[in-house]
Amino acid sequence: MMRHSGEPVRHWTVMSQPDSPPSPTRPLLDFASPRRGKPPRHFADLSMADRRAAMAGVGLPAYRAKQLSVQYFGRLETDVAEMTDVPAKVRSSLASDLFPDLLHPLRTLAADAGTTIKTLWRLHDGALVESVLMRYPDRATVCISSQAGCGMACPFCATGQQGLTRNLSTAEIVGQVVDAARAMRDGAVPGGPGRVSNVVFMGMGEPLANYKTVVDVLHRIADPAPDGLGMSARGITVSTVGLVPRIDQLAQEGLPVTLAVSLHAPDDELRDELVPINTRWKVGEVLEAAWNYAAVTKRRISIEYAMIKDINDQAWRADMLGRLLAGHLVHVNLIPLNPTPGSKWTASRPEDEREFVRRLQAHGVAVTVRDTRGREIDGACGQLAATGTDG
Ligand code: SAH
Numbered sequence: 001m002m003r004h005s006g007e008p009v010r011h012w013t014v015m016s017q018p019d020s021p022p023s024p025t026r027p028l029l030d031f032a033s034p035r036r037g038k039p040p041r042h043f044a045d046l047s048m049a050d051r052r053a054a055m056a057g058v059g060l061p062a063y064r065a066k067q068l069s070v071q072y073f074g075r076l077e078t079d080v081a082e083m084t085d086v087p088a089k090v091r092s093s094l095a096s097d098l099f100p101d102l103l104h105p106l107r108t109l110a111a112d113a114g115t116t117i118k119t120l121w122r123l124h125d126g127a128l129v130e131s132v133l134m135r136y137p138d139r140a141t142v143c144i145s146s147q148a149g150c151g152m153a154c155p156f157c158a159t160g161q162q163g164l165t166r167n168l169s170t171a172e173i174v175g176q177v178v179d180a181a182r183a184m185r186d187g188a189v190p191g192g193p194g195r196v197s198n199v200v201f202m203g204m205g206e207p208l209a210n211y212k213t214v215v216d217v218l219h220r221i222a223d224p225a226p227d228g229l230g231m232s233a234r235g236i237t238v239s240t241v242g243l244v245p246r247i248d249q250l251a252q253e254g255l256p257v258t259l260a261v262s263l264h265a266p267d268d269e270l271r272d273e274l275v276p277i278n279t280r281w282k283v284g285e286v287l288e289a290a291w292n293y294a295a296v297t298k299r300r301i302s303i304e305y306a307m308i309k310d311i312n313d314q315a316w317r318a319d320m321l322g323r324l325l326a327g328h329l330v331h332v333n334l335i336p337l338n339p340t341p342g343s344k345w346t347a348s349r350p351e352d353e354r355e356f357v358r359r360l361q362a363h364g365v366a367v368t369v370r371d372t373r374g375r376e377i378d379g380a381c382g383q384l385a386a387t388g389t390d391g
Pocket of ligand 1: 152154156157158201202203204205206207239240241260261262304305306335336337338339340
């Protein structure tokens with residue numbers, strides 16, 4: 001594998017392993033099977049009004065909804081047995097009715113001296129997803145999955161090769177954030193107790209293809225405690241291939257989250273190949289929606305661009321991209337391609353990457369090269385392909 005210049009060598013360690021290997025018979029591509037059942041309902045799926053309404057079903061008065069919210073969203077308590085302010089006689093029915101175990105940690109891998117932690121989760125129906133917690137000196141970011149697999153079929157993306165298994169539920173996505181928040185609070189990540197400051201929807205799946213759920217999740221993360229986790233919406237990034245009507249819709253939600261657009265090419269001819277949804281919504285339309293999003297939310301757009309050697313990294317494409325973006329509220333994030341197994345593509349040469357950066361800057365466009373945290377544990381964002389058998 002080609003290593004990004006200047007990147008330190010990283011070693012990873014297996015922090016936990018299942019006692020027995022996951023079933024080798026579980027097919028990754030499961031199109032032929034009957035429709036999967038919805039995951040069981042969980043407290044985190046519910047708005048505060050719905051939580052209050054759900055109390056009757058478990059034999060509790062409505063006011064207990066707030067108490068449980070303080071436990072789950074405020075204290076990050078996921079185990080009902082530990083909620084000692086809840087009457088003991090209802091705890092077991094509460095656990096099965098409203099706090100089912102949705103995310104079973106199958107394996108945990110650490111890199112970067114323990115500051116990057118990838119968790120492979122098994123869901124109730126055997127589907128596998130991953131999340132990655134990355135601690136930096138000044139912040140901690142959790143990269144979460146919004147779908148099991150992905151239907152967008154980008155040929156350079158590991159998850160894109162799998163096809164879509166199913167959408168995750170609100171609680172399945174929120175649970176990934178809660179787990180990371182607990183790990184930070186409990187000092188499980190080197191550096192002492194801390195907080196998750198950023199949440200990025202850059203794990204498995206296309207978040208805007210699971211739109212209603214993702215908007216629900218945004219509320220659970222950003223609503224003040226105890227309704228939600230009370231994290232800053234400004235610390236949240238939703239990354240998309242460019243589902244134009246959904247970008248327009250998101251702009252109207254009143255949630256100032258950052259929008260990241262996975263552009264990867266400035267021209268339709270190449271983008272049709274790299275991001276197949278481009279055959280539906282063209283570069284010009286996607287950028288138009290992005291500029292509208294920036295105008296409405298006042299948030300700077302992040303343009304994601306995987307640097308693929310001799311495919312999209314030519315100087316003329318940098319100039320073309322620079323011309324498209326110049327003058328807009330935008331920032332380019334270049335991601336050295338993390339080649340998927342068997343990929344015919346690899347990361348750009350360092351000199352081509354440098355020239356690409358230089359040309360974007362010459363157009364006055366802000367640009368950074370993303371660090372490749374967790375690459376050795378296949379934990380680089382967008383590089384998640386939960387197989388359950390390696391990693
Ligand atoms: N579906 C969303 C979120 C997916 S992953 C989206 O496409 O934006 C987050 C980012 O990682 C995307 O920009 C994606 O294009 C990028 N990515 C996927 N596979 C990659 C790879 N092999 N190397 C580098 N970046 C990759």
